[in-house]
Amino acid sequence: MSETGGIWVYAVRRSVPSPRLTLVSGVAGAAIKTVQAAGLTAVISEVDLAEFGAEPLRRNLEDLDWLEAVARAHHSVVEAAATQGPLVPMRLATVYGDQSGVADMLAARRALIHAGIDRVTGRMEWGVKAFASDAPAQAGDEAAAELAGPASGVAYLNRRRAQLSASEKARGRAAYLAERLHAELSGAAEAAELHRPQDPQLSGSANTMLMNATYLVGDRHAAGFRAAVDQAVQRYPALRLQLTGPWPPYSFAFTDASQA
Amino acid sequence: MTVVQPAGPGSRQEQVALVDLLDRVLAGGVVVAGEVTLSIADVDMVTISVRALVSSAGTLAARPR
Numbered sequence: 001m002s003e004t005g006g007i008w009v010y011a012v013r014r015s016v017p018s019p020r021l022t023l024v025s026g027v028a029g030a031a032i033k034t035v036q037a038a039g040l041t042a043v044i045s046e047v048d049l050a051e052f053g054a055e056p057l058r059r060n061l062e063d064l065d066w067l068e069a070v071a072r073a074h075h076s077v078v079e080a081a082a083t084q085g086p087l088v089p090m091r092l093a094t095v096y097g098d099q100s101g102v103a104d105m106l107a108a109r110r111a112l113i114h115a116g117i118d119r120v121t122g123r124m125e126w127g128v129k130a131f132a133s134d135a136p137a138q139a140g141d142e143a144a145a146e147l148a149g150p151a152s153g154v155a156y157l158n159r160r161r162a163q164l165s166a167s168e169k170a171r172g173r174a175a176y177l178a179e180r181l182h183a184e185l186s187g188a189a190e191a192a193e194l195h196r197p198q199d200p201q202l203s204g205s206a207n208t209m210l211m212n213a214t215y216l217v218g219d220r221h222a223a224g225f226r227a228a229v230d231q232a233v234q235r236y237p238a239l240r241l242q243l244t245g246p247w248p249p250y251s252f253a254f255t256d257a258s259q260a
Numbered sequence: 261m262t263v264v265q266p267a268g269p270g271s272r273q274e275q276v277a278l279v280d281l282l283d284r285v286l287a288g289g290v291v292v293a294g295e296v297t298l299s300i301a302d303v304d305m306v307t308i309s310v311r312a313l314v315s316s317a318g319t320l321a322a323r324p325r
Contacts, residue, residue, distance in 0.1 A: 068278050071286075088290050089289045092289065094290075193288075195287060250289055251284055253291075
């Protein structure tokens with residue numbers, strides 16, 4: 001292979017007899033290949049280090065159009081590979097110098113990777129985001145109406161204080177409900193992780209995101225999990241819920257750090 | 261109060277939302293320290309995503325899905 005080439009790793013799975021992924025292409029349109037070692041198969045493609053080397057990569061990751069194209073390509077390969085059997089996805093932009101580097105990694109991390117695959121076998125990831133249903137102004141308005149009296153400075157200050165305290169209470173209550181919801185849904189899942197709440201500009205919702213959770217759910221329990229989300233929609237009218245998935249188990253992959 | 265029901269596997273009509281995908285591919289996935297030839301594993305990917313997204317937030321919000 002040329003010295004300008006690197007190896008992008010999408011995911012690792014157990015070696016299977018016919019690991020063919022010819023229908024999808026990888027990042028930058030590259031052909032999908034595999035590297036096998038230690039009973040494991042890494043799903044890879046070659047990348048040009050002029051674009052995917054450490055320094056250009058750092059720069060390109062700040063370019064949203066580039067990032068989107070690469071993230072979607074990575075995801076489409078991981079998703080296609082996941083239909084053929086259990087796997088652990090690699091974090092975006094895991095790039096090795098050559099195929100033997102990938103094979104060395106598979107051999108060195110063999111036990112960890114097998115355990116990671118065991119953990120997600122027969123399971124998928126489902127995301128649940130919770131937003132406040134509406135602006136927490138009503139309670140404040142009611143409190144203000146009760147206090148409406150002479151237009152003195154003191155009355156104004158009292159009214160204002162009541163408004164602020166009511167909206168704080170509403171926010172606190174919504175956060176409390178989101179915590180309860182997360183505890184309930186965690187009970188219907190095998191594992192749970194919390195991502196950072198998304199910025200309103202990015203989430204596409206004007207309302208505050210209270211929870212950005214994701215759950216590892218056994219395939220046989222997926223219908224039950226979705227039913228639990230449907231029930232939560234009824235039981236928590238103060239929250240607006242969004243379900244996404246099923247996703248390959250991105251959020252439930254191990255990291256070296258967590259094993260240290 | 262609505263729940264967006266996802267399309268099942270094999271019946272996906274719609275692309276996943278970029279922001280949900282980035283949550284997962286930038287903060288999730290296996291991280292193997294030390295052996296990756298490129299040092300990108302050392303970079304805080306979450307920070308990268310936040311910087312990339314926030315600096316382009318207007319673009320993303322206006323983007324048709």
